[in-house]
Amino acid sequence: MKNAEELIISGIQSPNVLGGLSLLQSCVSIGELLTILPQEHLLLDLFSANYERSVNKERLDKLASYYLKSVTNNTPFDIPNISLVAYNQAREESLYERVVSLQYDRKESAIVDGFLAISALSKLLDRVDPFTGKKVNKSVLTSKQKQVLMDIDVRLSVYYCQNKKINEETISKLFLHINTLDTRVYSQSIITQVQESPLNLGAEKLAQALNLDLFGGISDLNKITKSDSYVTTKSTLIQILLASLGGKGARVEKQLPTHLPNKTLITAQVIEDALITLIPFMRGWVSCLEGKFKQDSNGFHRSMQIWQAMGVVAYELNHENDLTETDLFSFGQTLGRLDYDKSALHWGKCPAFKKDASGKVWINATGGGRTFRDKVATYFVSLLGLNDTKIH
Template identity: 30%
Template sequence: MLTFVFDDENGLNEEQVREFFFKYNRQHSGLHLTQFSKPDNTFPLKPLIDQLTQNLNFEKYGGVSTKSKHVKASDSYLTTEYILFKFIVGSVAGSQVQETSMMSNDVTFASGLRVSEVLEDGYIKYIEAFLKAWLQPLQNNNKLTRGGFRLSAQIWQALSLVVYKLVADGASIEDITLSGLILGRLDYSKRATHWHNCGVMGLDSNGRLFKNTANSTREFRNGLAKYFLALV
């Protein structure tokens, strides 16, 4: 149930209601009301996400979902617009902006500079180089390589923070590509023993599968990013 509380005696018009549902559905994909869907389904960073999708030929890996927020191993698509949005923002602006940003907003730095401006000024080439290398093991697009943590939203967001730190430290496109290759070849299965070395991963009660042991998603994401950076 969604309740609107307002003071305006004129209530809400159709377009305002449509906008409320559109913004809510971007953050909570469980809400599906086709009668309130946005006709053009746009948001400020969509053109750049579309460019990334096309340049990296994401269709080859299963495509990008515009309806779901996250990816399950049983899904056929590679990722979602929401995950790509968070990846792009994290890569350009870091963890704080990534965490607080919303798809419906034109994301900006504290200085007022827009993320889209930085991307269009050439930054997107770093993101493309990293993802192109990281995705190589998924070229066969089979269930085995899609399992585990590889397609998790938190993994993608943590990887974007790796890109952010590397670029901030002056890494070249070649450095970014090599880092993508190293992390792309990592075993993302829940049984992979290397997770022992990750401070936010631990074994489940049966001692067989690794899981998130952090106290919050922020701690988990930052812990993963720290671990990945240590590997590259």
């Protein structure tokens, strides 16, 4: 660095990013990043009025919590990506093939991506938030942990145009495009793996209570295949638990629900109460299928919708009076003793099924996973002698 404002950063040059711009991609430590950020923020007026709204605060808190846990637990994490525009005649020097050094004035740069990450890092390092001018409560990190955080790398992207000024319209468009496109893939399975919820903890307790590791364990992915040794998935256990609490009306949308359909808050105690019924019932079911899990990889006992139907049945059992743990275990055994072979004749009594083109095996007749689950649950309830008209 020539002076306090003149920066020299080395990295990989990408000359083909459209709009006449080039891009330098580099890595710098968080400590170094905080020294090279511009002091004035060209685009602040575009978001300052909304920066402290609840949606941004929630996202910032999630980032800070994520970074905090990664540092305290020493676990790998998705390092932040910070993007700047060096808008006034940046100068590059070729070092080797596409490796270049870029020289520009810090005062003539603008942040276009990574605002919340910068705020979260500032919060953990007891620094003033550069976008609000506020300093939050003292960080829970120790001095040693703060140094660990300072030494972690971030991805730094610098857009520039060599020896030419980038106009404000181009900078503004780049900022808007980056901050309006949600490029992360969405999946309920992803959400159930990372979201902190009593449902997650309850699913883990259910897996332990059923000793599922003895039969092949549970998968973190959303499905299992014939070649897998797993017997079910974590997502399925969450769905079972949720159905046992709220019946077929309870569902996972973009996040794990915080309330049941009747508005009851899902707390750790609510989960514990549900497990009192669910665990002995599922134990009875699993106890009859231990051999099947190891010997037959192609029966309906490996269908995640069949597993989830057990949650709907458990919901009905929750509404039966004076059922003992022995009763619940016995109900589970009754369903566990069914023939789960895909050609078993009894599936013909369940409207969820129809014969395939060969006429030999049963397949889903409903066209949907949730509808299939619910019709199987109705069939199971009828086999237990419960009043299936109660299923909501």
